[in-house]
Amino acid sequence: MNSDDISTALQDQVLRAIAENAPLRISGGGSKQFYGEAVAGTPLSTLGHTGIIHYDPTELVVTARAGTPLSELEHLLASEHQILGCESPHFGSATVGGMVAAGLSGPRRPYAGAVRDFVLGCSVLNGKGEILSFGGQVMKNVAGYDVSRLMAGSMGCLGIILDVSLKLIPQPETEISLRFEKDAAESIKFTNTILRQGIPVSASCQFDGKLYLRFSGFDETLTAVQQQLGGEKISNAFWPELRDQKLAFFSAQSDKNLWRLSLAPNTPELQIVGESLYEWGGALRWLRTNEDTDKIRQLTQAAGGSATLFKSAENKHGVNTPVFHPLAAGLLNWHEQLKLAMDPNRIFNSGRLYNTV
Amino acid sequence: MLNYPDVNFDEQRADLDLTLLEAQLRQLLPEDCLQTSAEQNRPFEADGLSAYRSLPMIVVLPENVAQVKAVLQCCHNFKVPVVTRGAGTGLSGGALPHRQGVLLVLTKLNRILDIDPDNMTARLEPGVRNLAISEAAAIHGLYYAPDPSSQIACSIGGNVAENAGGVHCLKYGLTVNNIVKLELLTASGEPITLGGSGLDSAGFDLLSLMTGSEGMLGVVTEITVKLLPRPIQAKALLAAFASVGNACAAVADIITAGITPGGLEMMDNTALCAAEDFANAGYPKDAAAILLVELDGHPLSVAAETNKVQQLLEAAGATSIQIAKDEQQRQRFWAGRKNAFPAVGRLSPDYYCMDGTIPRRALAEVLQYIDDLSQQYQLTVANVFHAGDGNLHPLILFDANQPGEFEKVEEMGAKVLEKCIAVGGTITGEHGVGLEKINQMVKQFSDQEIRQFHAIKRALDPDDILNPGKNIPTLRRCQEYRALQKTTHHHNNQPNGIQESLS
Numbered sequence: 001m002n003s004d005d006i007s008t009a010l011q012d013q014v015l016r017a018i019a020e021n022a023p024l025r026i027s028g029g030g031s032k033q034f035y036g037e038a039v040a041g042t043p044l045s046t047l048g049h050t051g052i053i054h055y056d057p058t059e060l061v062v063t064a065r066a067g068t069p070l071s072e073l074e075h076l077l078a079s080e081h082q083i084l085g086c087e088s089p090h091f092g093s094a095t096v097g098g099m100v101a102a103g104l105s106g107p108r109r110p111y112a113g114a115v116r117d118f119v120l121g122c123s124v125l126n127g128k129g130e131i132l133s134f135g136g137q138v139m140k141n142v143a144g145y146d147v148s149r150l151m152a153g154s155m156g157c158l159g160i161i162l163d164v165s166l167k168l169i170p171q172p173e174t175e176i177s178l179r180f181e182k183d184a185a186e187s188i189k190f191t192n193t194i195l196r197q198g199i200p201v202s203a204s205c206q207f208d209g210k211l212y213l214r215f216s217g218f219d220e221t222l223t224a225v226q227q228q229l230g231g232e233k234i235s236n237a238f239w240p241e242l243r244d245q246k247l248a249f250f251s252a253q254s255d256k257n258l259w260r261l262s263l264a265p266n267t268p269e270l271q272i273v274g275e276s277l278y279e280w281g282g283a284l285r286w287l288r289t290n291e292d293t294d295k296i297r298q299l300t301q302a303a304g305g306s307a308t309l310f311k312s313a314e315n316k317h318g319v320n321t322p323v324f325h326p327l328a329a330g331l332l333n334w335h336e337q338l339k340l341a342m343d344p345n346r347i348f349n350s351g352r353l354y355n356t357v
Numbered sequence: 358m359l360n361y362p363d364v365n366f367d368e369q370r371a372d373l374d375l376t377l378l379e380a381q382l383r384q385l386l387p388e389d390c391l392q393t394s395a396e397q398n399r400p401f402e403a404d405g406l407s408a409y410r411s412l413p414m415i416v417v418l419p420e421n422v423a424q425v426k427a428v429l430q431c432c433h434n435f436k437v438p439v440v441t442r443g444a445g446t447g448l449s450g451g452a453l454p455h456r457q458g459v460l461l462v463l464t465k466l467n468r469i470l471d472i473d474p475d476n477m478t479a480r481l482e483p484g485v486r487n488l489a490i491s492e493a494a495a496i497h498g499l500y501y502a503p504d505p506s507s508q509i510a511c512s513i514g515g516n517v518a519e520n521a522g523g524v525h526c527l528k529y530g531l532t533v534n535n536i537v538k539l540e541l542l543t544a545s546g547e548p549i550t551l552g553g554s555g556l557d558s559a560g561f562d563l564l565s566l567m568t569g570s571e572g573m574l575g576v577v578t579e580i581t582v583k584l585l586p587r588p589i590q591a592k593a594l595l596a597a598f599a600s601v602g603n604a605c606a607a608v609a610d611i612i613t614a615g616i617t618p619g620g621l622e623m624m625d626n627t628a629l630c631a632a633e634d635f636a637n638a639g640y641p642k643d644a645a646a647i648l649l650v651e652l653d654g655h656p657l658s659v660a661a662e663t664n665k666v667q668q669l670l671e672a673a674g675a676t677s678i679q680i681a682k683d684e685q686q687r688q689r690f691w692a693g694r695k696n697a698f699p700a701v702g703r704l705s706p707d708y709y710c711m712d713g714t715i716p717r718r719a720l721a722e723v724l725q726y727i728d729d730l731s732q733q734y735q736l737t738v739a740n741v742f743h744a745g746d747g748n749l750h751p752l753i754l755f756d757a758n759q760p761g762e763f764e765k766v767e768e769m770g771a772k773v774l775e776k777c778i779a780v781g782g783t784i785t786g787e788h789g790v791g792l793e794k795i796n797q798m799v800k801q802f803s804d805q806e807i808r809q810f811h812a813i814k815r816a817l818d819p820d821d822i823l824n825p826g827k828n829i830p831t832l833r834r835c836q837e838y839r840a841l842q843k844t845t846h847h848h849n850n851q852p853n854g855i856q857e858s859l860s
Contacts, residue, residue, distance in 0.1 A: 058613045059716050081615060109556060116562050117534050130805045138714040139746035140531060140786035142520045142569045143794070143801055144810050144829065149533065149565030158561070170615030192475065196498055198589035198655040221657040262555030266475040283556045304554030325559035330549045335560055337816035342809070353560065 001072050003051025005065065007123075007131060007162050013044055014160070014347070015129040023347045026156040028067060028098035031091035034311055035102060036155055036352045037323050046097050046160065053163055054137065057082060061120060061137050063165040066097025077168060085112035085169040087203075089243050097161045103153025106243040107203035107214070110265075110280040116152035118167045124151060124159040127343030137165045150338075156349035157357050158342040172216035175202065177238055178231035180211040187211040188266055188282040195281075199225055203239055207249055207277035214239055242279070249277045249286070257313045259287040259296060263305035270299045286310075293321040301325070324353055332356070370438070370457045375414050378435045378459075382417060385427040390418045390465075401460055404445045404452040405507070406793055408709075408763060413440070413454030418462045422542075422578045425461065429546035429576060432459050438825050439544075441572040443483060443515030446507040448710055449791030451519065451571045451827055461576065463514055469493050470579070476554070477584045478537060483514025483577050487521075490582065499584035502529035505787070506698055513580050520569030522787035524620040524694065527745035528653075529585065531787070533568040540579035541567065544822040549575065566813075571789055572824040574817045588653035591619065592663050593687040596675040597644035601625060601740075604646040605720040607673035608744045611650065612717065614669060616662050620651035621745030622694050625724075628701060628739040628752070629693070635700030638693025639686070641677055648675075648744065649694055651687075694741070698752065701739045705754035708739075709766045713777030714748045714786035726776050727751050734769045748786035749777070775800055790828045798830050799838045807835055 017024050025041035027033070049067040057080040064073055070090055077083055087106030088099045100122070105114040121135025124147070135141055135148035151161055182190060187206040191213065195201055200221065203214035214236065215225050226233070241247055250258070256274065265282035274289025289296070290313060300307040306325035327335065335357045339346070351357070382391055392398060393415050402410045419425045432439045438458030445452055454460045467484035474497035479490055487508040491500040504523035505511055511521065517539065522531045529535070538552035551563045558564075567574055598604040604623055611618065624632065624640075629647050633640040640647055648670070652662040663680065670678050681687035693700075702708055715723050724740060731738045737754040751773060755766045774784040774797045784790070784797040798807070810829040814821070830838070 056716070056718065058609045059718060060612060061716075103557075103562070105557075113530065113534060114556065116565055117530065126809060130809075132803070132806045132809055134806070136781070136783050138716060138782050138786070140522055140526065140714045140743075140748045141783040142785050142787060142789050143783050143798060144790070144806070145574075145813055146520070146533070146565045146569055147809070147813070150562055152565070153557075153562050170617065173615070192477075196586040198586065200655060200658065217655065217658050218661040220661060221655050224657055225655075262553065262557040264473075264476040264478070264554035266473075267554070280556060306553055306555065306557070306559045308559070327560055328550065330543070330547050331551070331560065331563075334543075334549065334563065334817060338561060338566075338813065341812040341816035357560075 001051065001068070001076065004048055005051070006048045007125070010044070010046070010049060010160060010162070011125055011129055011131060014125050017042065017347045018127070018129055018345050021345065023350055026160055026349050028095035028101075029069065029093035031094040032098060032102050032104075039349050039352045041350070044160070046095065049162065052076065059137070060168045061165055062168060063137060063163055064096045065163045066095060066161045068096045070094040070096055070099055078171065081171040082168040083171050084118060084166060086115045086118055087112070087243060088115060089245070091244055096164060100152050100161055100164050101154060101156050107205065107239050107279060110283060111202050112169060116149045119149050119152050120165040120167050122148040122151055122164040123162040125162060126159045127345055127347055131162065135165065139167060155353045157339060157353050159348060172202070174219050174222050175214055175216045175236050176222050176226060177212065177214045177234045177236050178226065178229060179234045180213070180231045181209060182206065182211040183209055184269060184276070184278055184282070187278065191281045192265070194229065204281050205242055205277065205279050212238060249275065249288070253288050254314045256288045256290050257309060258311040259289065260308040260310040261285040261287060261300050261305060263300065263303055267303045267305065270303065272296055272299060297325060322354070327354065373435070373437060373457055375437070378431065378437055379415055381431050382415065382428060385431060386417060386419060386424055390420060390424065392416045401442065401445070401454060401462065404442065404447045404450060406448050406450040406453075406791065408757070409450040409453050409792055411454050411456050413460035414457065416460045416462060418465050420465045422466070425463070425466070425576060425578060426542055426546045426548070428459070428461060429542055429544065433545045433820065433822055436820055436822065439576075439822055440824050441518070441576050443512035443518070444486070444510050446511040447515060447519060447789060447791065448712065449785065449789040449793040451789050451791035451824070452515075453792055455825065464512065466578070467512075472497065472584075474499060477586075478581050479584055480579065480581045481513050482579060483512060483517075485513050487511050487513060487516060494584050495587070498587050500587050501535065501582055502526075502585050503532050503535055506695060513582065514577050517568055517577050517580055518570065518572045519789040520787065522743070522748065524622055524743060527621055527743065528617045528619050533565055535583045536564060536568065536580060537583055538581035539564060539567060539577050541575040541577045543575055544818040544820060552581070569789070571791065571828045573814055573828055574823065576823070588619070590656045590659045591651055591653040591687065592659050593681040593690045594650045594663065594666060594670065595639070595679045595681070595690050596648045596650070596670040597641045597677045598646045598648070598674065599644070599676050601646045601724050602721045603674040604648050605724070605744070607648060607670055607675065608720070609717055610669045610673055611666055612745065614665060616652070616666060618650050618666070618745060619653040620649065621743070622649040623647070623740075623742055623744035624694065624697060625740040627737065628697055628741045631700040631704050631739060632693035632697045635703060636689075636692045636696045638689050639679065640693055644676065649690055697741045701741070701752045701754070704739070705737070706756040706758065707754070709753040709755065709770060710788070711749065711751045711753065711770050711773055712785050712788035713774050713782055714746070715777050715780050715782035717744070717747045719780035719782070720744065720747065723749065723776055723780060727773055730769050730772055734765055736766060736769060746786070747782065771797060792827055795827070795830045795834065796838055799835045804832060804835055807832060
């Protein structure tokens with residue numbers, strides 16, 4: 001694996017950008033370029049900032065530089081029978097820094113945790129060009145404000161993540177996947193019921209009248225689970241395909257917008273015409289539709305959730321819609337103030353999340 | 358008269374006449390929700406860190422969110438500091454009142470607003486006691502996982518302010534990992550909602566920033582927590598060791614084997630003997646250390662893990678292993694651990710509870726260092742800790758009636774925390790910085806990092822109204838403390854938690 005510390009060069013580029021008042025557009029592997037609002041600015045790439053700074057398997061913690069490819073990190077962890085619990089998408093060439101900055105979690109999220117739950121600490125380049133460290137490499141740490149978790153999902157608007165310490169989880173001894181004939185409502189109920197019986201569900205997905213579940217644990221437990229639940233055994237390869245959106249649901253119908261709805265798992269199906277795919281026991285819902293964007297946002301908000309325009313339709317339907325769910329005035333103000341506290345000259349990814357952030 | 362030093366508080370405001378503020382607050386609150394006499398306010402002069410005391414001028418105990426809002430708006434108009442207090446069980450002086458301010462006590466906001474078994478969440482007012490959540494959720498077979506030792510008394514609002522942990526956070530996470538939504542009021546009384554009903558929400562992860570911010574960024578008025586299904590089965594193992602080192606090695610072996618116990622706790626001889634005398638937990642008093650391991654989940658998984666852990670404990674040199682044969686015995690094993698603090702409290706007039714976290718690999722080294730300090734300072738230490746996540750709670754025994762003894766304890770405690778930083782750990786795992794560890798913050802963070810913290814505070818509370826002077830040291834204190842350290846401990850001056858080898 002490559003290992004190269006270019007933090008000084010990155011710092012120089014930031015200081016130059018501040019001096020020239022020339023905003024930067026941060027990128028890693030470029031796998032999530034499609035995600036978020038378009039950003040103008042001089043490109044700054046973290047791709048050269050690579051390598052594992054520290055990895056002690058007995059501590060269940062790894063510290064990696066931002067430009068380290070996610071696949072390389074996962075490969076290393078697998079050699080020690082450990083995994084990243086958030087199971088974030090690769091979308092081809094994701095880096096560790098990009099994973100944290102985008103904050104997108106994968107199929108294991110409701111059962112293990114989100115990206116932010118595994119962030120223990122990080123070093124960041126702030127908008128003054130200072131290299132700062134927050135958090136640390138230990139499981140519990142409440143010294144100062146939790147800036148490192150704040151970086152998760154900040155889309156590069158608060159600073160450049162240089163390196164990050166992540167909590168790891170042991171690789172389960174075995175995993176099996178089962179498929180059942182169930183509609184969305186039945187699936188939510190069924191998944192909830194078996195979770196309460198202590199059955200070790202580690203991923204769930206429902207579309208097209210079928211429920212897909214993954215279970216993780218010891219051999220004997222999973223054998224018993226399969227006997228108890230029945231269902232049809234399928235390959236575990238289903239989950240990386242779901243994670244990276246390679247299923248036909250995602251690749252077909254590219255003339256329609258792809259929405260990502262975050263809702264309480266038990267929320268009844270929203271009255272929106274279109275095809276949906278449920279993950280996370282119903283808490284994450286993908287929707288293919290060209291229905292009115294305001295209607296989608298209103299219905300989602302009324303149910304206490306939020307709607308992201310994850311990918312716009314190829315025919316640019318709804319192209320003027322904000323990507324991320326609009327914030328209430330007070331909350332937006334906090335975003336603007338925090339942006340200025342971390343990036344007073346507004347040089348990092350300005351507008352990627354919200355116009356004024 | 359106890360011999361405690363004066364509170365070391367940087368935050369001083371120009372003298373304010375609070376009479377007008379008091380008159381306005383009286384208009385806003387029912388009569389029994391505001392108190393100003395020293396006699397009435399005395400119980401609020403300290404939180405769980407009783408060594409630090411400061412008598413508040415005005416204590417308000419609002420009964421609803423509208424009153425909290427009115428109090429905040431009023432204090433904001435007067436630019437008067439507001440310190441929010443929950444149950445007052447915090448151990449770092451986070452709820453220590455401001456001498457020139459208002460103490461906002463939220464214990465009357467103690468309603469469980471809703472339990473949603475289908476979405477496995479509970480909506481709570483901030484004054485709800487931690488344990489009351491699990492008690493109320495029990496009929497649905499659910500519980501709230503974070504369980505700090507003070508869970509009988511501590512409130513969920515305080516848990517959010519401190520990012521409280523507990524014995525189950527190795528497997529189930531801290532407060533930050535178990536909340537989904539917060540309603541809060543800003544310093545000027547504006548309502549803001551963070552998070553939502555789903556697992557993600559739009560924008561920055563302000564739930565993370567708010568959790569553990571020690572009441573300095575907002576006043577939390579409603580909390581939605583995640584509930585978990587009560588494990589179908591839980592098994593507890595109690596292993597005795599002839600040396601602390603062996604017990605530490607066993608901890609590493611369990612984690613490395615890929616097992617994440619629901620609880621993994623260690624107690625040294627002083628602590629386990631005190632706990633045994635107090636709670637009759639069944640601890641072997643001749644052991645140098647005991648490990649308490651709890652495995653929970655699906656019955657088949659629990660059986661497999663129990664076998665594996667038993668083998669690992671034997672291989673690590675356990676002198677005895679007991680597996681709780683029924684629920685009653687399991688509860689008894691835990692009763693010792695859960696009552697360890699009060700049990701140790703019986704050994705001496707006072708004790709000082711520390712809260713550093715270190716990488717597990719440094720456990721044996723740091724315990725040896727604490728032992729050396731204990732002899733050097735002639736102060737007995739009982740060690741109780743969350744071994745699974747490296748969170749130490751050394752309890753330093755002392756007598757506050759002895760002049761100068763508390764200063765000695767603080768000095769020794771500071772050295773323990775600095776050692777935690779030196780081995781790559783942190784000065785506080787779950788108790789918070791408050792006022793207690795404000796000096797050690799200077800050790801853990803650079804001036805630039807401290808400045809960044811202040812910028813965040815200013816961004817959300819521009820007038821520095823909420824709990825001023827806590828958590829983040831002033832830059833002046835940083836400079837003074839660094840200068841002092843240079844003259845006294847120049848060998849021990851690593852600003853940023855970088856490895857150093859001294860012992």
